[in-house]
Amino acid sequence: MPLDFLDWIEKNKEKFxxxxxxxxxxxEIGLLEEKSSHLLIETLKExxxxxxxxxxxxxxxxIASHGTSKPVVAILxxxxxxxxxxxxxxxxxxxxxxxxxxxxxGHNLLGVAGLTACLALKESxxxxxxQGTIRYYGCPAEENVDAKGGMVKAGAFSDVDISLTWHPWDFNMVVTTNFQAIYSVVFNFKGKTAHAAADPYHGRSALDAVELMNVGCNYLREHLIPDARLHYIITKGGQAPNIVPDEAAVWYFVRAAKLDQLAEIYPRVVKVAKGAALMTETEVEIDFQGGSANLLPNLTLEDLLYEKMNQIGSPTYDQxxxxxxxxxxxxxxxxxxxxILATYPIDxxxxxxxxxxxxxxxxxIPLVSRGVTLPGSTDVGDVSWVTPLAQFATTCTILGTPGHSWQLVAQAxxxxxxxxxxxxxxxxxxASFELxxxxxxxxQAKSEFNKKITRTPYKSPLPDDWKPPIEYIKSLYSDHRK
Ligand SMILES: [Zn+2]
Known part of the structure; x- marks a missing residue:
């Protein structure tokens, strides 16, 4: 008798x-998720x-694997x-x-649903x-580093036939929409310190450079395509008002619907940074943290997920x-x-x-708004350019719960x-069993993928010398590591 997946998951649910x-x-913050990663690894190892x-x-x-033959189905x-x-x-x-x-x-839910599916598939x-190979991809740092792009660049998906993933949401849907490509870049300015009252004329303020860069980028917006997004935080701004800051840094996210659009916008942001350095007689060092591509949709897999979501049906909620x-x-x-409505495409x-x-x-939700780009980005994008991929979302929160909010944390x-x-x-x-x-x-999913990838080949948004910014992340969040 083949395994009854729904029954197995229900029977084992308390553990998950x-x-x-x-x-x-x-x-734990992205790249510092030692305990979370360890717990998932130990469970899969066991x-x-x-x-x-x-x-x-x-x-x-x-990466956790079971089986050696084809097809290789990856769950992220x-x-x-x-x-x-x-x-x-x-x-x-x-x-x-x-x-x-x-x-x-809700990435605690995200990681464990995949784990649950992989363990159920192993039973089967x-x-x-x-026959085939079941893979679980433990993907860190989705929020701050877009780490999947690094995993793709390292060849981690080279033998994968199909990838599936999902995301906690406030309603049930197959993710038919697209997301923006993104670069995450830190601009480090270096100037010369001096007493800000007694001797300011000998100082060269790195903070001035950061502020002028931000002003320049805010003017640049008018001349970018309407859907592009630039946003930043100042991560270093000096020690005290009476010291001319010799070091300052600003962290930018630059986004556009497609990687090639982003590739055109980004050098203009770099020009603004260099201009700010020139104006303030400081120096700028550019630290490319990460980036991810827009999604390459796979309609064959979207249809499969839609069928399975309807077949299983939503959970019931008690009083x-x-x-x-x-x-x-x-x-x-x-x-x-x-x-919330206003953030979605019209259909x-x-x-x-x-x-x-x-x-x-x-x-x-029916399969509408296929391919329309939503604001926001996901590093799932890069995986979708190297293996056919689709994703869905399930109700994990009350309809209308804002993303990245305390209400969402509570419900997760x-x-x-x-x-x-x-x-x-x-x-x-x-869905994996069906595959x-x-x-x-x-x-069918692979032939659809191959046609698309031949038309538009993929180029990783990460530079060849990219390294995960572990030390940088530690320096930002070390106060609140538990
Ligand atoms: Zn997320």
Whole structure:
């Protein structure tokens, strides 16, 4: 008898909820996710997976494999948290530790749904239900470094036939939309220090350079394509007002719908930085942190995920989930639903409009707005250029929950999040099983991929000498490492 995936996942769910909650509590910043990565690795090792750890110079990146033959189906998992979002699972704002990180994007759920699916698939494989190789990709630092691009560059996906992933969301859908390509770059300015009152004329302010660069970039915006995005934070701005700062730094994200558009915009940002250095008689050093491509969609795989999402059906919510939802909704800003709607393309807005007033979404949004670019980026993009890939999202939060918010952290650590995670695990397991047992489907997805990639070849957004910025991340967040 072939394994009943849905039954196996239900029977083993407590173990996976516990792992997800542990990662939720660890809440580690990207590239520093030692405990989270270790827990996932140990669980996979114990189940009999072979582990390769430390991919592309990132100690927390790993690949877990079971099986040796084709096809190779990869499930991608993430597990990094966001700074400053520490929060308990209570429906009121209440940090565990003020200023510490929290899972504001639900990546604890993301990583564990993939783990659950891989372990269920291994049971089925060992039962003799199919041939092939099951892979779990432990992908660190989605939020701050776009680490998957580094893994792609290191050849980690070179023998993969198909990749699948998902993301916690506030409604159920196959991700049919696209995301922006992004570069993440730090501009370090160096000047000359001096007493700011007694001797300022001997100083050359690195902070002036940062400010002038930002002014220049804000003027540059008018002459960029409308969908491009530039945003920055000043990560170093001096020690005290009475010292001319000899060191200052600004961290930029530059985004556009496509990699080639980004490749045109970025040198203009660099010119502004060099201009600021020239004006202030300082020097600028450019530190390219990371980057990721827009997505290359695969409609064959999107259709497969849509079918499985509908086949399995959404989880049910009990009274305590409903009560929790009522409490959380009270904390949302007035007009929150319209604000969320406006972030989606028009056809998806029409579908979401039908859900006005729904708290916990249970159907699956139809396959609309295919290929339309949403603001925001994901490093899943790079993987989609080297293997056919599709992703979906499940209800892990109340409809309208803002991204990267304390409300999201709270829900990623309680039953609504857990239910969405288990639903996602079931979809990943059933879709992978279909791919393992239906070679025609794999061929179809690959032929669609090959046609697209021949038309537009992929070039990694990362420079050839790219190294993961582990020390930089440590220097930014060392105060709140638990
Ligand atoms: Zn995320």
């Amino acid at each position: 909820i516990e792992i997800s909650d542990s990662i939720w509590r660890f809440a 189940a009999g997976f072979t582990i390769e750890q430390g991919i592309a110079g990132m100690p927390t990146a790993f 998992g993430e597990f990094d948290a966001l700074p400053g979002l520490s929060q308990t699972s209570d429906p009121i704002k209440k940090p565990f530790e003020e200023g510490a990180p929290g899972h504001g994007c 494989f060992d039962n003799g239900d199919f 305590s989930d409903q009560d929790y939802a009522d409490s959380i909704i009270k904390t949302f800003e007035k007009g929150y639903f319209d604000r 998806m807005q029409k579908e979401l409009e039908k859900l006005r007033g729904v708290k916990l979404h249970k159907t699956v 650590g309680m039953s609504i999040g857990h239910k969405g995670m288990l639903y996602a695990a079931k979809v990943l397991a059933l 393992f047992t239906n070679p025609e489907l794999v061929l």
